[in-house]
Amino acid sequence: MNPLEYWNSEGFEISSYMYSLRGRVNKTYRTSGSDNTEKCTYTYNELGFRGDSIKKEGFKVMSLGCSNTEGVGVNHYETWPSQFTSLIPNGINMNFGTGGRSNDFITRCLLTYYDIIKPDLVLIMYTDPFRREFYTKDGGIEPFMPTVSWGYLKETDDGVKTQEYLTYLQNNNEDIINWHKNHLLIKYFLESKKCNWIWNGFFNIPKDCNEFNRFDGDYDMPFLDFGVDGVHPGPNHNKTYAHKLYNFISKNFPHYIYYLPKNKQSLI
Numbered sequence: 001m002n003p004l005e006y007w008n009s010e011g012f013e014i015s016s017y018m019y020s021l022r023g024r025v026n027k028t029y030r031t032s033g034s035d036n037t038e039k040c041t042y043t044y045n046e047l048g049f050r051g052d053s054i055k056k057e058g059f060k061v062m063s064l065g066c067s068n069t070e071g072v073g074v075n076h077y078e079t080w081p082s083q084f085t086s087l088i089p090n091g092i093n094m095n096f097g098t099g100g101r102s103n104d105f106i107t108r109c110l111l112t113y114y115d116i117i118k119p120d121l122v123l124i125m126y127t128d129p130f131r132r133e134f135y136t137k138d139g140g141i142e143p144f145m146p147t148v149s150w151g152y153l154k155e156t157d158d159g160v161k162t163q164e165y166l167t168y169l170q171n172n173n174e175d176i177i178n179w180h181k182n183h184l185l186i187k188y189f190l191e192s193k194k195c196n197w198i199w200n201g202f203f204n205i206p207k208d209c210n211e212f213n214r215f216d217g218d219y220d221m222p223f224l225d226f227g228v229d230g231v232h233p234g235p236n237h238n239k240t241y242a243h244k245l246y247n248f249i250s251k252n253f254p255h256y257i258y259y260l261p262k263n264k265q266s267l268i
Helices: 003-007 080-085 103-117 157-169 172-192 235-252 262-267
Strands: 059-064 091-095 121-125 132-135 141-144 196-200
Touching: 003 103, 059 080, 059 103, 080 091, 080 121, 080 235, 103 121, 103 132, 103 172, 132 157, 141 157, 172 196, 196 235
Parallel strands: 059 091, 059 121, 121 196
Antiparallel strands: 132 141
């Protein structure tokens, strides 16, 4: 497969080896990632993400991140994107968070689906900079992180070697530069679209990158509570973060969350 096809909606995937995005389109599961308790429900929309249907009309909030954004360990309505969107009249929760993925993935996901979603507001919770996306020599795409391996990078001979090489090459300076390139691509892309956006950089993102639309909001540990998996933040922690984020935007950028129905925008 041409790797550029992963940058359009027809070819977009989260992994070539396992955890297929298309395999979970319009499906509901009782487990996800580190959550094997079967105490939560994970329902995915027509794109394969844990958000509202893209056909819904209203104020569309596009959230991107890793498992903390997807909401592993909590129900759909207990995730921070859902709890934030519920504070906005006629808010639509377009949650593109995906467990185990990287800032490379966040960037690719945004650029692929932005024109399909046409969001009114974009919220990005960057994940740890040491995570990457890796394009295999046979045309696949796989998630990588030095602390753990799974799928292709664990279960195939070529993947095991690749995991070793990538881990050897990984270092903090390379991580930050890779994040910075992703951040600049996102920044200039959204500026070109004239789209309002807020980003969170609590995951080892340099504190001196202090841009006006950065909101760290104390999402990091210690968590106020945990999800049912005992790993990810729980409903109360997500609710507190969602309210802090909403208050930050209301105070500093109230026009970011002003909703006007599409059929009335031409009257302005």
